[in-house]
Amino acid sequence: MSRYALTVTCPSTRGIVAAVSGFLADHGCNITDSAQFDDPQTGNFFIRVSFRSEEGADMAALDGDFAEVAKPFGMNFAFHDEAAKMKVVIMVSRFGHCLNDLLYRWRIGALPIDIVAVISNHMDYQKVVVNHDIPFHNIKVTPENKPQAEAAIMQVVEETEADLIVLARYMQILSDEMCQKMSGRIINIHHSFLPSFKGANPYKQAFERGVKLIGATAHYVTADLDEGPIIEQDIVRVTHAQSPSDYVSLGREVEAQVFARAIHAHSHHRVFLNGNKTVVFPASPGGYASERMG
Numbered sequence: 001m002s003r004y005a006l007t008v009t010c011p012s013t014r015g016i017v018a019a020v021s022g023f024l025a026d027h028g029c030n031i032t033d034s035a036q037f038d039d040p041q042t043g044n045f046f047i048r049v050s051f052r053s054e055e056g057a058d059m060a061a062l063d064g065d066f067a068e069v070a071k072p073f074g075m076n077f078a079f080h081d082e083a084a085k086m087k088v089v090i091m092v093s094r095f096g097h098c099l100n101d102l103l104y105r106w107r108i109g110a111l112p113i114d115i116v117a118v119i120s121n122h123m124d125y126q127k128v129v130v131n132h133d134i135p136f137h138n139i140k141v142t143p144e145n146k147p148q149a150e151a152a153i154m155q156v157v158e159e160t161e162a163d164l165i166v167l168a169r170y171m172q173i174l175s176d177e178m179c180q181k182m183s184g185r186i187i188n189i190h191h192s193f194l195p196s197f198k199g200a201n202p203y204k205q206a207f208e209r210g211v212k213l214i215g216a217t218a219h220y221v222t223a224d225l226d227e228g229p230i231i232e233q234d235i236v237r238v239t240h241a242q243s244p245s246d247y248v249s250l251g252r253e254v255e256a257q258v259f260a261r262a263i264h265a266h267s268h269h270r271v272f273l274n275g276n277k278t279v280v281f282p283a284s285p286g287g288y289a290s291e292r293m294g
Protein backbone atom coordinates (compact mmCIF):
# COMPACT_ATOMS: atom_id res chain seq x y z
CA MET A 1 0.00 0.00 0.00
CA SER A 2 1.62 3.28 -1.15
CA ARG A 3 1.31 6.27 1.11
CA TYR A 4 1.67 9.91 0.17
CA ALA A 5 1.26 13.42 1.55
CA LEU A 6 0.05 16.67 0.07
CA THR A 7 1.23 19.92 1.66
CA VAL A 8 -0.42 23.24 0.87
CA THR A 9 0.18 26.84 1.96
CA CYS A 10 -2.07 29.64 0.68
CA PRO A 11 -3.93 32.77 1.70
CA SER A 12 -6.82 31.86 3.99
CA THR A 13 -10.22 31.65 2.32
CA ARG A 14 -13.29 29.44 2.22
CA GLY A 15 -13.29 26.16 0.32
CA ILE A 16 -9.64 25.09 0.60
CA VAL A 17 -10.27 21.85 2.51
CA ALA A 18 -13.20 20.99 0.22
CA ALA A 19 -11.06 21.58 -2.88
CA VAL A 20 -8.20 19.41 -1.57
CA SER A 21 -10.38 16.55 -0.31
CA GLY A 22 -12.56 16.60 -3.41
CA PHE A 23 -9.53 16.44 -5.70
CA LEU A 24 -8.07 13.45 -3.85
CA ALA A 25 -11.40 11.60 -3.84
CA ASP A 26 -11.81 12.25 -7.58
CA HIS A 27 -8.32 10.82 -8.15
CA GLY A 28 -8.89 7.54 -6.32
CA CYS A 29 -7.06 8.54 -3.13
CA ASN A 30 -8.19 7.81 0.44
CA ILE A 31 -7.31 10.41 3.08
CA THR A 32 -5.75 8.75 6.15
CA ASP A 33 -4.82 11.84 8.19
CA SER A 34 -5.28 15.58 7.86
CA ALA A 35 -4.16 18.66 9.76
CA GLN A 36 -4.75 22.32 9.02
CA PHE A 37 -4.10 25.71 10.59
CA ASP A 38 -5.67 29.06 9.74
CA ASP A 39 -3.38 31.81 11.06
CA PRO A 40 -5.31 35.02 11.82
CA GLN A 41 -2.02 36.88 12.36
CA THR A 42 -0.51 36.25 8.93
CA GLY A 43 -3.67 35.36 6.98
CA ASN A 44 -1.95 32.17 5.86
CA PHE A 45 -3.63 28.76 5.72
CA PHE A 46 -1.70 25.51 6.03
CA ILE A 47 -2.90 21.99 5.34
CA ARG A 48 -1.12 18.65 5.30
CA VAL A 49 -3.07 15.60 4.10
CA SER A 50 -1.79 12.01 4.26
CA PHE A 51 -3.43 9.70 1.76
CA ARG A 52 -3.11 6.28 0.22
CA SER A 53 -3.77 5.08 -3.26
CA GLU A 54 -4.77 1.50 -4.06
CA GLU A 55 -3.12 1.51 -7.48
CA GLY A 56 -0.13 3.61 -6.47
CA ALA A 57 -0.36 7.30 -7.29
CA ASP A 58 1.18 8.83 -10.41
CA MET A 59 2.78 11.78 -8.61
CA ALA A 60 3.55 13.70 -11.79
CA ALA A 61 -0.05 13.36 -12.96
CA LEU A 62 -1.42 14.37 -9.55
CA ASP A 63 0.92 17.37 -9.51
CA GLY A 64 -0.15 18.46 -12.97
CA ASP A 65 -3.86 17.96 -12.36
CA PHE A 66 -3.77 19.68 -8.96
CA ALA A 67 -2.19 22.80 -10.45
CA GLU A 68 -5.60 23.70 -11.90
CA VAL A 69 -7.20 23.39 -8.46
CA ALA A 70 -4.37 25.34 -6.79
CA LYS A 71 -4.30 28.31 -9.14
CA PRO A 72 -7.44 30.19 -8.03
CA PHE A 73 -6.42 29.81 -4.37
CA GLY A 74 -2.83 30.91 -4.93
CA MET A 75 -1.63 27.65 -3.38
CA ASN A 76 1.97 26.65 -2.94
CA PHE A 77 1.74 22.87 -2.89
CA ALA A 78 3.77 19.68 -3.14
CA PHE A 79 3.04 15.97 -3.30
CA HIS A 80 5.38 13.66 -1.35
CA ASP A 81 5.93 9.91 -1.49
CA GLU A 82 6.20 8.82 2.14
CA ALA A 83 8.52 5.99 1.09
CA ALA A 84 11.07 8.45 -0.33
CA LYS A 85 13.84 9.18 2.18
CA MET A 86 15.18 12.72 2.43
CA LYS A 87 18.93 12.96 1.63
CA VAL A 88 20.72 14.54 4.58
CA VAL A 89 24.24 15.93 5.08
CA ILE A 90 25.30 16.08 8.73
CA MET A 91 27.86 18.72 9.81
CA VAL A 92 29.70 18.45 13.13
CA SER A 93 32.66 20.03 14.95
CA ARG A 94 33.99 18.76 18.29
CA PHE A 95 30.88 17.60 20.21
CA GLY A 96 29.62 14.32 18.74
CA HIS A 97 26.60 13.38 20.88
CA CYS A 98 24.03 14.60 18.35
CA LEU A 99 25.91 12.99 15.46
CA ASN A 100 26.12 9.65 17.28
CA ASP A 101 22.45 9.83 18.24
CA LEU A 102 21.43 10.49 14.62
CA LEU A 103 23.65 7.64 13.35
CA TYR A 104 22.02 5.23 15.83
CA ARG A 105 18.46 6.30 15.04
CA TRP A 106 19.24 6.07 11.33
CA ARG A 107 20.82 2.62 11.66
CA ILE A 108 17.83 1.14 13.51
CA GLY A 109 15.36 2.77 11.09
CA ALA A 110 13.83 5.07 13.70
CA LEU A 111 14.79 8.06 11.59
CA PRO A 112 13.87 7.29 7.95
CA ILE A 113 16.42 9.54 6.23
CA ASP A 114 19.34 8.83 3.88
CA ILE A 115 22.56 10.17 5.41
CA VAL A 116 24.58 10.87 2.25
CA ALA A 117 27.64 12.46 3.88
CA VAL A 118 29.13 13.81 7.10
CA ILE A 119 31.24 16.97 6.98
CA SER A 120 33.44 18.14 9.82
CA ASN A 121 36.07 20.84 10.35
CA HIS A 122 37.83 18.34 12.61
CA MET A 123 38.84 14.65 12.34
CA ASP A 124 37.39 13.38 15.65
CA TYR A 125 34.51 11.42 14.06
CA GLN A 126 36.06 10.21 10.84
CA LYS A 127 36.32 6.59 12.02
CA VAL A 128 32.80 6.29 13.42
CA VAL A 129 31.34 7.76 10.23
CA VAL A 130 33.37 5.55 7.89
CA ASN A 131 32.40 2.54 10.04
CA HIS A 132 28.79 3.35 9.13
CA ASP A 133 29.78 3.23 5.42
CA ILE A 134 28.99 6.94 5.13
CA PRO A 135 31.36 9.29 3.23
CA PHE A 136 33.31 11.60 5.58
CA HIS A 137 34.64 14.97 4.41
CA ASN A 138 37.11 16.94 6.52
CA ILE A 139 36.74 20.59 5.50
CA LYS A 140 38.91 22.77 7.74
CA VAL A 141 37.69 26.32 8.40
CA THR A 142 39.82 29.35 9.23
CA PRO A 143 38.89 33.07 9.20
CA GLU A 144 40.91 33.33 5.99
CA ASN A 145 39.44 30.38 4.07
CA LYS A 146 35.72 30.56 4.99
CA PRO A 147 34.56 31.24 1.38
CA GLN A 148 36.61 28.35 0.03
CA ALA A 149 35.44 26.05 2.84
CA GLU A 150 31.80 26.87 2.13
CA ALA A 151 32.34 26.26 -1.57
CA ALA A 152 33.66 22.80 -0.69
CA ILE A 153 30.65 22.20 1.59
CA MET A 154 28.23 23.21 -1.17
CA GLN A 155 30.06 20.95 -3.60
CA VAL A 156 29.35 17.97 -1.32
CA VAL A 157 25.70 19.08 -0.99
CA GLU A 158 25.29 19.37 -4.76
CA GLU A 159 27.15 16.16 -5.62
CA THR A 160 25.07 14.15 -3.12
CA GLU A 161 21.87 15.94 -4.19
CA ALA A 162 21.17 16.53 -0.51
CA ASP A 163 17.73 17.86 0.45
CA LEU A 164 18.76 18.95 3.95
CA ILE A 165 21.85 19.96 5.95
CA VAL A 166 21.75 19.40 9.72
CA LEU A 167 24.26 21.19 11.97
CA ALA A 168 24.94 18.68 14.75
CA ARG A 169 26.87 21.09 16.96
CA TYR A 170 28.78 22.53 13.99
CA MET A 171 30.50 25.53 15.50
CA GLN A 172 31.06 27.76 12.51
CA ILE A 173 28.85 30.66 11.48
CA LEU A 174 27.58 30.17 7.91
CA SER A 175 27.68 33.05 5.45
CA ASP A 176 24.59 35.06 4.56
CA GLU A 177 24.92 33.76 0.99
CA MET A 178 24.83 30.11 2.05
CA CYS A 179 21.91 30.76 4.41
CA GLN A 180 19.99 32.45 1.60
CA LYS A 181 20.79 29.75 -0.95
CA MET A 182 19.78 26.98 1.49
CA SER A 183 16.84 28.81 3.10
CA GLY A 184 14.58 26.33 4.89
CA ARG A 185 17.05 23.47 4.23
CA ILE A 186 19.54 23.87 7.12
CA ILE A 187 18.54 22.87 10.67
CA ASN A 188 20.72 23.73 13.67
CA ILE A 189 20.57 22.41 17.21
CA HIS A 190 21.30 25.22 19.62
CA HIS A 191 22.08 24.23 23.20
CA SER A 192 19.80 26.71 24.91
CA PHE A 193 16.06 27.38 25.20
CA LEU A 194 16.01 30.23 22.65
CA PRO A 195 15.65 33.14 22.64
CA SER A 196 17.73 32.94 25.80
CA PHE A 197 21.50 32.61 25.46
CA LYS A 198 22.15 32.92 21.74
CA GLY A 199 25.64 32.50 20.32
CA ALA A 200 28.63 30.68 21.77
CA ASN A 201 28.79 29.11 25.27
CA PRO A 202 25.07 29.18 26.18
CA TYR A 203 25.55 26.82 29.16
CA LYS A 204 28.12 29.21 30.65
CA GLN A 205 25.71 32.08 30.06
CA ALA A 206 22.91 30.09 31.75
CA PHE A 207 25.08 29.23 34.74
CA GLU A 208 26.04 32.88 35.24
CA ARG A 209 22.35 33.88 35.00
CA GLY A 210 21.38 31.34 37.68
CA VAL A 211 18.59 29.68 35.66
CA LYS A 212 16.58 26.71 37.00
CA LEU A 213 15.90 25.31 33.53
CA ILE A 214 18.24 24.76 30.58
CA GLY A 215 17.16 23.54 27.20
CA ALA A 216 17.75 22.95 23.53
CA THR A 217 16.25 24.45 20.39
CA ALA A 218 16.19 23.12 16.84
CA HIS A 219 15.73 25.92 14.32
CA TYR A 220 16.20 26.74 10.67
CA VAL A 221 19.47 28.54 10.03
CA THR A 222 19.34 32.13 8.81
CA ALA A 223 21.89 34.93 8.52
CA ASP A 224 20.79 36.14 11.97
CA LEU A 225 22.66 33.85 14.37
CA ASP A 226 20.31 31.53 16.29
CA GLU A 227 17.30 33.68 15.27
CA GLY A 228 15.88 31.33 12.62
CA PRO A 229 12.32 29.90 12.79
CA ILE A 230 12.05 27.48 15.72
CA ILE A 231 11.00 23.90 14.92
CA GLU A 232 11.28 22.07 18.27
CA GLN A 233 12.39 22.81 21.85
CA ASP A 234 12.58 21.12 25.23
CA ILE A 235 13.96 21.76 28.69
CA VAL A 236 15.59 20.01 31.66
CA ARG A 237 15.77 21.17 35.31
CA VAL A 238 19.04 22.30 36.92
CA THR A 239 19.87 23.34 40.49
CA HIS A 240 22.12 25.85 42.26
CA ALA A 241 24.50 22.98 43.10
CA GLN A 242 25.34 22.14 39.48
CA SER A 243 28.20 23.51 37.37
CA PRO A 244 28.39 24.46 33.68
CA SER A 245 29.95 21.04 32.98
CA ASP A 246 26.94 19.45 34.73
CA TYR A 247 24.76 21.45 32.36
CA VAL A 248 26.76 20.10 29.40
CA SER A 249 26.11 16.52 30.58
CA LEU A 250 22.43 17.14 31.27
CA GLY A 251 22.05 18.96 27.96
CA ARG A 252 23.32 16.14 25.75
CA GLU A 253 20.12 14.08 26.04
CA VAL A 254 17.72 16.95 25.49
CA GLU A 255 19.76 18.31 22.54
CA ALA A 256 19.76 14.93 20.80
CA GLN A 257 16.03 14.35 21.43
CA VAL A 258 15.00 17.82 20.23
CA PHE A 259 17.24 17.56 17.16
CA ALA A 260 15.89 14.13 16.16
CA ARG A 261 12.27 15.27 16.61
CA ALA A 262 12.89 18.32 14.39
CA ILE A 263 14.65 16.32 11.66
CA HIS A 264 11.92 13.66 11.80
CA ALA A 265 9.19 16.28 11.40
CA HIS A 266 11.01 18.09 8.58
CA SER A 267 11.80 14.84 6.73
CA HIS A 268 8.07 13.96 6.82
CA HIS A 269 7.08 17.39 5.46
CA ARG A 270 5.32 18.31 8.71
CA VAL A 271 7.07 21.67 9.17
CA PHE A 272 5.81 24.79 7.37
CA LEU A 273 7.55 28.17 7.39
CA ASN A 274 5.19 30.93 8.58
CA GLY A 275 7.12 34.20 8.48
CA ASN A 276 9.74 34.05 11.25
CA LYS A 277 7.90 31.14 12.86
CA THR A 278 6.86 27.61 11.89
CA VAL A 279 3.70 25.54 11.84
CA VAL A 280 4.45 21.94 12.86
CA PHE A 281 1.83 19.21 12.39
CA PRO A 282 2.78 16.31 14.72
CA ALA A 283 2.53 12.71 13.57
CA SER A 284 -0.78 11.32 14.85
CA PRO A 285 -0.12 8.94 17.84
CA GLY A 286 -1.58 5.99 15.97
CA GLY A 287 0.06 7.15 12.76
CA TYR A 288 1.74 5.02 10.19
CA ALA A 289 4.62 3.02 11.69
CA SER A 290 7.32 4.75 9.64
CA GLU A 291 6.03 8.08 10.93
CA ARG A 292 6.53 7.19 14.59
CA MET A 293 10.01 8.11 15.84
CA GLY A 294 10.80 5.32 18.23
Ligand SMILES: Nc1nc2c(c(=O)[nH]1)N[C@@H](CN(C=O)c1ccc(C(=O)N[C@@H](CCC(=O)O)C(=O)O)cc1)CN2
Pocket (backbone or CB within 6 Å): 167, 170, 171, 172, 173, 174, 175, 176, 179, 188, 189, 190, 191, 199, 200, 220, 221, 222, 223, 224, 225, 226, 227, 228
Ligand atom coordinates in the same frame (compact mmCIF):
# COMPACT_ATOMS: atom_id res chain seq x y z
N1 LIG B 1 24.51 31.90 9.80
C1 LIG B 1 24.36 31.05 10.83
N2 LIG B 1 25.33 30.14 11.10
C2 LIG B 1 25.18 29.29 12.15
C3 LIG B 1 24.05 29.35 12.98
C4 LIG B 1 23.03 30.31 12.65
O1 LIG B 1 21.97 30.38 13.32
N3 LIG B 1 23.22 31.13 11.58
N4 LIG B 1 23.97 28.54 14.12
C5 LIG B 1 25.29 28.09 14.56
C6 LIG B 1 25.44 27.20 15.76
N5 LIG B 1 25.87 27.98 16.90
C7 LIG B 1 25.08 27.86 18.00
O2 LIG B 1 24.19 26.96 18.00
C8 LIG B 1 27.06 28.75 16.91
C9 LIG B 1 28.19 28.30 16.25
C10 LIG B 1 29.36 29.05 16.24
C11 LIG B 1 29.44 30.25 16.90
C12 LIG B 1 30.71 31.03 16.84
O3 LIG B 1 30.87 32.04 17.46
N6 LIG B 1 31.67 30.49 16.04
C13 LIG B 1 32.97 31.17 15.77
C14 LIG B 1 34.11 30.16 15.67
C15 LIG B 1 34.11 29.23 16.86
C16 LIG B 1 35.22 28.17 16.68
O4 LIG B 1 36.01 28.29 15.72
O5 LIG B 1 35.23 27.22 17.49
C17 LIG B 1 32.87 31.83 14.39
O6 LIG B 1 32.23 31.21 13.48
O7 LIG B 1 33.50 32.88 14.25
C18 LIG B 1 28.31 30.72 17.55
C19 LIG B 1 27.13 29.97 17.57
C20 LIG B 1 25.98 27.38 13.41
N7 LIG B 1 26.16 28.37 12.40
